[in-house]
Each structure stands twice: as C-alpha cells, then as structure tokens.
Amino acid sequence: MQFLTLLLQDPQTVQDTTAAAQNAAGAATVAVTENVSYLDFVLKGGAMIxxxxxxxxxxxxxxIERAMTIKKLGKQDPNLLNEVKTQLRAGRIDNALMLCSRDGNSTAAIxxxxxxxIGRPISEIESAMEKTANIEIAKMEKGLGYLGLISGVAPILGFIGTIAGVIKIFHSISTTGNLNIQTISGGLYEKMISSGAGLVVGVIAYSGYHLYNMVIDGFTVKAEAQTLEIINVIQSPDGN
Structure with a gap:
C-alpha cells in the first residue's frame, strides 16, 4: 500500500523529499565529523600551533617559578624592622645582625x-643598602624578560600562521580554479585558530609580566622606606 502511494505521488514531491533526506543525512555526517576534541581542533591551526x-x-x-621566588624573597616580617631598630638603639649590633640572619628574605638582606x-660614613651605609636592594630586585626580576618577549612574539607567530594559511588557500584556488565557499570558509577558520592561539599565549605572558612588575615595584617602595628608617636610627640611635 505504501509503495502504491509513493507511485501515485507527484514526481516533483518525490524529488523534494529525496533531496531533503539527503541534506539531512549530509548534515548528520558533518555533525559527526565536526565532533572533535579540543586538542584536535587546536591542532588544525597549522604548523605555527x-x-x-x-x-x-x-x-x-x-x-609559577617566579611566583614561588618572589613570594619567598618578598616575604615581609612586620616585626623585623621594629626589633632591629630596638636593638640598634640599645647598641646591640650583634643582636640586630642575628635577627636579620634569621630570615632569608630580601628585606633582611638589605x-x-x-x-x-655601621661605623662608616652614612653615605657608604646607604650605598651598601641600595646596592643590596638592587641585587635582591634583580633576583625577583630574573626570567621576567622571557614573559615580555613571549607577549610580543606569540601574537606575531599566530598572525604569520594565519597569513601563510590564507596564501596557501588562494594559491590553491588560482591553480585549480575551484572557487568553493565551503573550502574557503573551512580553510580560513582553521587558519584563524593560529591567530587566536597566539593572542591567548600573548595575553597570559603580558599579564604575568606586568603583574609581577607591579609586585616588585611595591617591594622597591617598601625597601626604600625601610632603608630610610634604618639610616635615621643609625644617625640618631636615641630615636630623636
């Protein structure tokens, strides 16, 4: 009965029904094909990935390495400076040195x-503390140059990958003469992955670079203030 009904249908209706079924099957096939993992999706970006x-x-x-180092070196003991100042006012220089040797952070080293x-001119004492502060700050900044470099290089690599992919697509079109919007759009979205990946890496590096520089700048200001307090105590041990 169903076969008879199919024969009695208009031929155009049968063609439309068949075409719709084929389109649905094609869409299902594409959906299955595009169901790929994130890693496979990223790797479609080309060689620059x-x-x-x-x-x-x-x-x-x-x-991660800079976070651990800066946390260790920049650790602040709120009582250390007051205890050192108390020992210096009492003339117990050895006790003040012992307090500084107890902590392994940059503040104690400065x-x-x-x-x-102590015992030399104030200018020499201040110079010694400033030099030590510069050394400690350099320890904190070690490796940050790599983040600054990556923040500039990664987006450029991503754009190079995209441009190279676009050139390849249009070269293929010029040689084959096959101008297919699906081929162009598919190739372009794959090559744009390279630009997106480069921007993501660049943003991560840029954020880390400037965040750590802000932390180090804050430490520098505190170190200068502590240096000034110690110099004042050495100049006037009685606190006046």
Whole structure:
C-alpha cells in the first residue's frame, strides 16, 4: 500500500523529499565529523600551533617559578624592622645582625648589609643598602624578560600562521580554479585558530609580566622606606 502511494505521488514531491533526506543525512555526517576534541581542533591551526604550544608551557613554567621566588624573597616580617631598630638603639649590633640572619628574605638582606657597615660614613651605609636592594630586585626580576618577549612574539607567530594559511588557500584556488565557499570558509577558520592561539599565549605572558612588575615595584617602595628608617636610627640611635 505504501509503495502504491509513493507511485501515485507527484514526481516533483518525490524529488523534494529525496533531496531533503539527503541534506539531512549530509548534515548528520558533518555533525559527526565536526565532533572533535579540543586538542584536535587546536591542532588544525597549522604548523605555527606547535611553537605556540611550547611557548605556552614555557610561559606557565616561568609564571609559577617566579611566583614561588618572589613570594619567598618578598616575604615581609612586620616585626623585623621594629626589633632591629630596638636593638640598634640599645647598641646591640650583634643582636640586630642575628635577627636579620634569621630570615632569608630580601628585606633582611638589605637591613643586614646596612648594619654590617655601621661605623662608616652614612653615605657608604646607604650605598651598601641600595646596592643590596638592587641585587635582591634583580633576583625577583630574573626570567621576567622571557614573559615580555613571549607577549610580543606569540601574537606575531599566530598572525604569520594565519597569513601563510590564507596564501596557501588562494594559491590553491588560482591553480585549480575551484572557487568553493565551503573550502574557503573551512580553510580560513582553521587558519584563524593560529591567530587566536597566539593572542591567548600573548595575553597570559603580558599579564604575568606586568603583574609581577607591579609586585616588585611595591617591594622597591617598601625597601626604600625601610632603608630610610634604618639610616635615621643609625644617625640618631636615641630615636630623636
């Protein structure tokens, strides 16, 4: 009965029904084909994706390593400065040195360098503390240059990958003469992945670079203030 009904249908209706079924099957096939993992999706970006992935892992390593180092060196003991000042006013320089040796942070190292030069002119004491502060700040800044470099290089690598892919697409069109919007759009979206990946890596590196510089700048201001307090105590041990 169904076969008879199909024969009695208008031929155009049968064609429309068949075409609709084929389109639905094609859409289902595309949906299955496009159901790929995130890694496979990213790797469609082309050859530039691989150096960008390496830069991303290196960037994350530097960020984690700098976080641990800066946290250790920049640790502040709120009681250390007051205790050192108390010992200096009492003339107990050895006790002040012991307090500074107890902590392994940058603040203690700066204070210790000034206390060790007590007895020399104030300008030499201040110079010693400033030099030590510069050394400690350099320890904190070590490796940040890589983040600054990656923040500029990664987006450029991404754009190079995209431009190279676009050139390849249009070269293929010029040689084959096959101007297919699906081919163009598919190729373009794959190559744009390279630009997106480069921007993501660049943003991560840029954020880490400037965030750590802000932290180091804050430490520098505190170190200068503490240096001034110690110099004042050395100049006037009685606190006047």
């Amino acid at each position: 691989y150096p960008l992935i390496l830069l991303l892992f290196f960037c994350i390593y530097v960020i 204070l210790k360098s000034g206390i060790q030069t």
